[in-house]
Amino acid sequence: MVQRGAQLQGVLIALLSAVGFGLAPIFGKLAYRAGVLPYTLAMWRTVLAAALLWIFYLIFWRGTVRVTWQELLGCIGMGLANGIGSLCYYTGLARLDASLVQLLYTLYPIWVFVFLSAAGHPVSRLALARFGVGLVGVLLITHSGQKGVDWLGVMLVITSGALYGWHVVLGQWILADADSRIVTLYVLTTMAAVVTVARLTTSTPWESISTSAWIAILLLALIPTALARLLLFTSLRWLGGVQTSLLGVAELVVALSVAFFFLGERLSLWQWGGAVLVVISVLLIGREEAVPTTSWEELLREGRWRELQ
Numbered sequence: 001m002v003q004r005g006a007q008l009q010g011v012l013i014a015l016l017s018a019v020g021f022g023l024a025p026i027f028g029k030l031a032y033r034a035g036v037l038p039y040t041l042a043m044w045r046t047v048l049a050a051a052l053l054w055i056f057y058l059i060f061w062r063g064t065v066r067v068t069w070q071e072l073l074g075c076i077g078m079g080l081a082n083g084i085g086s087l088c089y090y091t092g093l094a095r096l097d098a099s100l101v102q103l104l105y106t107l108y109p110i111w112v113f114v115f116l117s118a119a120g121h122p123v124s125r126l127a128l129a130r131f132g133v134g135l136v137g138v139l140l141i142t143h144s145g146q147k148g149v150d151w152l153g154v155m156l157v158i159t160s161g162a163l164y165g166w167h168v169v170l171g172q173w174i175l176a177d178a179d180s181r182i183v184t185l186y187v188l189t190t191m192a193a194v195v196t197v198a199r200l201t202t203s204t205p206w207e208s209i210s211t212s213a214w215i216a217i218l219l220l221a222l223i224p225t226a227l228a229r230l231l232l233f234t235s236l237r238w239l240g241g242v243q244t245s246l247l248g249v250a251e252l253v254v255a256l257s258v259a260f261f262f263l264g265e266r267l268s269l270w271q272w273g274g275a276v277l278v279v280i281s282v283l284l285i286g287r288e289e290a291v292p293t294t295s296w297e298e299l300l301r302e303g304r305w306r307e308l309q
Contacts, residue, residue, distance in 0.1 A: 014235035020228025022254025034213035079190020085163030095153030102255035111165025140274025
């Protein structure tokens with residue numbers, strides 16, 4: 001009964017996390033409309049989120065600031081993947097509609113299963129069929145009808161989803177041994193370092209940021225970047241990577257709804273058909289045989305690589 005209660009709590013937390021992440025492309029588009037550049041947005045939203053977390057932790061969770069070197073290395077790996085992915089994501093978001101970006105990004109649970117399969121999970125016929133359905137869905141989604149497809153933007157968003165999927169898989173392994181609060185803090189800190197270096201090394205001049213842009217950046221930092229990520233790592237510890245990413249489909253519902261009502265974005269009939277196929281492809285992951293969560297440190301010590309999931 002206790003385990004079932006923890007699982008239900010994990011589901012609720014994962015759904016709340018998905019709602020927060022679903023708002024990311026909306027806040028990003030609002031910042032772009034106010035004149036903010038992609039790398040500037042990626043930098044400020046991550047730096048502010050990391051700074052706010054450090055202040056909060058030092059006041060209320062001081063004990064969770066301590067981290068072992070094994071945990072720190074894992075967090076750095078997650079932060080590097082997610083930091084580079086966020087640069088791809090926000091660059092792609094500047095080139096595509098928010099609804100289209102979220103549709104393509106929703107493929108990340110498939111990437112989660114790809115990486116888990118590479119680590120030892122068997123690849124079934126259902127998995128192959130699911131990839132086929134997902135591929136057809138992407139082709140329909142990128143069929144824009146009246147205007148040409150920005151394939152660079154499409155590839156950037158798909159790449160960001162793949163990197164996010166790898167970050168989720170790493171998180172599942174690391175959270176078998178670490179406090180989710182510790183992981184959140186140091187992953188976000190690493191991400192802040194990655195995107196800051198990227199922005200500082202570009203030759204693009206710094207733009208002025210208006211009050212409305214700062215509001216959008218702050219909302220992006222607070223909700224999708226800090227709070228949703230903390231909820232994500234908490235749910236990962238209880239549910240595992242596959243189930244958590246499946247519940248992340250709720251991000252799509254949130255993003256499409258808000259983009260429709262507040263940004264005036266519309267999908268064509270072809271794109272709606274693609275969206276349905278992508279959701280079906282993602283949800284079919286739930287029919288795959290699950291592999292129990294195992295401590296990554298224990299498996300590495302024993303050399304049991306094929307059991308990593």
